[in-house]
Amino acid sequence: xxxxxxxSKRYAEGHExxxxxxxxxxxxxLVFLTGHSGAGKSTLLRLIMLIERPSRGQLIVDxxxxxxxxxxxxxGHRRNIGVxxxxxxxxxxxxxxxxxxxxxxxxxxxxxxxxxxxxxxxxKVGLLAKERALPITLSGGEQQxxxxxxxxxxxxxxxxxxxPTGNLDPALSAEIMQLFEAFNQVGVTVLIASHDLAxxxxxxxxxxxxxxxxxxxxxA
Amino acid sequence: xxxxxxxxxxxxxxxxxxxxxxxxxxxxxxxxxxxADSLARVLDNPVSSLLTWLVxxxxxxxxxxxxxxxxxxxxxxDKWDSPAQLSLFLTATxxxxxxxxxxxxxxxxxxxxxxxxVSREAALQExxxxxxxxxxxxxxxxNPLPDLLLVTPAPEAGPVTALHQELAAxxxxxxxxxxxxxxxxxxxxxxxxxxxxxxLAAVLVAGVVLILGNTIRLAIESRREEIVVVKLVGGSNxxxxxxxxxxxxxxxxxxxxxxxxxxxxxxxxxGEPVARLxxxxxxSFELGGxxxxxxxxxxxxxxxxxxxxxxxxVSRHLGRIAPR
Numbered sequence: 001x002x003x004x005x006x007x008s009k010r011y012a013e014g015h016e017x018x019x020x021x022x023x024x025x026x027x028x029x030l031v032f033l034t035g036h037s038g039a040g041k042s043t044l045l046r047l048i049m050l051i052e053r054p055s056r057g058q059l060i061v062d063x064x065x066x067x068x069x070x071x072x073x074x075x076g077h078r079r080n081i082g083v084x085x086x087x088x089x090x091x092x093x094x095x096x097x098x099x100x101x102x103x104x105x106x107x108x109x110x111x112x113x114x115x116x117x118x119x120x121x122x123x124k125v126g127l128l129a130k131e132r133a134l135p136i137t138l139s140g141g142e143q144q145x146x147x148x149x150x151x152x153x154x155x156x157x158x159x160x161x162x163x164p165t166g167n168l169d170p171a172l173s174a175e176i177m178q179l180f181e182a183f184n185q186v187g188v189t190v191l192i193a194s195h196d197l198a199x200x201x202x203x204x205x206x207x208x209x210x211x212x213x214x215x216x217x218x219x220a
Numbered sequence: 221x222x223x224x225x226x227x228x229x230x231x232x233x234x235x236x237x238x239x240x241x242x243x244x245x246x247x248x249x250x251x252x253x254x255x256a257d258s259l260a261r262v263l264d265n266p267v268s269s270l271l272t273w274l275v276x277x278x279x280x281x282x283x284x285x286x287x288x289x290x291x292x293x294x295x296x297x298d299k300w301d302s303p304a305q306l307s308l309f310l311t312a313t314x315x316x317x318x319x320x321x322x323x324x325x326x327x328x329x330x331x332x333x334x335x336x337x338v339s340r341e342a343a344l345q346e347x348x349x350x351x352x353x354x355x356x357x358x359x360x361x362x363n364p365l366p367d368l369l370l371v372t373p374a375p376e377a378g379p380v381t382a383l384h385q386e387l388a389a390x391x392x393x394x395x396x397x398x399x400x401x402x403x404x405x406x407x408x409x410x411x412x413x414x415x416x417x418x419x420l421a422a423v424l425v426a427g428v429v430l431i432l433g434n435t436i437r438l439a440i441e442s443r444r445e446e447i448v449v450v451k452l453v454g455g456s457n458x459x460x461x462x463x464x465x466x467x468x469x470x471x472x473x474x475x476x477x478x479x480x481x482x483x484x485x486x487x488x489x490x491g492e493p494v495a496r497l498x499x500x501x502x503x504s505f506e507l508g509g510x511x512x513x514x515x516x517x518x519x520x521x522x523x524x525x526x527x528x529x530x531x532x533x534v535s536r537h538l539g540r541i542a543p544r
Contacts, residue, residue, distance in 0.1 A: 049452075049543075051452075051542075051543050051544075075451070075454045075455060075456040075457075075459075076454070076456075077454075078451075078452065078453065078454035079453075079454035081454075083452065083453070085452075089448075089449045089452060090449075091445075091446050091449060093446075102449075102450065102453055103453045103454060105249075105250065105253070106450065106453060106454055106455045106456075106459055107246065107454070108242065108243055108245070108246015108247060108249065108250065109246060110242075110245060110246070110249065111249070150453070
């Protein structure tokens, strides 16, 4: 589903964030990506989302060579990927409902369909009762779950998460991970960047470890 | 092609058509949402929006009011245009009899209101009185002046110039003079004023576009984070652009509306003294306004300028805001 073939990313100022990454993630997998901060986890996710382009190597996502996607095609590519951010990236001037609805509005769904899907997504993350609340009134864990609902509402085939449990206590973190496992079980490819080794080594999934931009371990 | 094939094809065509319709509906939906949302945002800040509307309104009202003033002046000068007089100098060989015959002939024409005959003798007398050259003229052995017919065209007749050409071609007429010099001067003056108004309008319109561009730039800055999030979850440039274009449209339309209002208020303010002045000149002149179409044009123009300003701001600033 996601294939890195000797991918490197060098920034303009000369710093090499990723070097010679080769890895293959299957469609039914949930994979953790770990390493110290600055090891290149975020850069790897940004390459998949086409926020950045690789300097060298080939990256194939869902059968598409990303080098072939031009600027015009980037929004369409991002619509096929759900993303959960560490800082949630919610819009604080609109309700939970409208935050979750955003990807559907962008994709041009009809209002009735939007309502149906948003409520289904909020139901999955256990926040159906909060649809009218403003994000600012929610706890950190709840905000993160709104972010997850927004990431999955358009039923993407791939779900990326960048430190989704970064600011949460262990109990909440475990809960969030269970949500990701549930999505993986219904066929979504999930890639989670996290430095919470204690948490992710308890879950039985493949772990990719990055150190200074190199893939140093790839174990199931 | 088998029956199954063609069936699959039909279904393929109909699903792609359904997808197209779905996308079109979504696009239309987002236009509706953007328009409503932008309007709500504009109305949410009544004071600053009102100020923007007024600035645009004043900038548009100035050239619009001058244009209305010019229109009124043109109407006045049109009224003066019709009774212009034609002077027909007849050939020197024409006898008084022939001249009178031509006068009768012309008087019967429907496009001529009146013909006054000034005989060469009368003309000489008048000239010697008025010019003070009586002695010199007396010393001439023959009268150098021709007979003159003063022709006043009928007010409902067509352009004077056509009549002028026709009469000039008559063999009995030596020269036909259309006394329009003052009218030409007036028309030149009007043309000059029109150009000044146009230049002023161009400058002010450019100003309006810049003001709107700047207003939209500020709107973009204040929603920077939102734009980043929308781009992260796959919003296209068109999707991000739309609400700002609508914001520009609403500012422009409001500005055009205020401009029409200001012009109407100015005309109402001037209406009474103008009517009194016209009365004093025994004229039935009435101050013309923008009218419904003119006001609508102003609103549409405002909307277009708003879109233009927004487009400039959006194309300059939106591209720079990208997820980091």
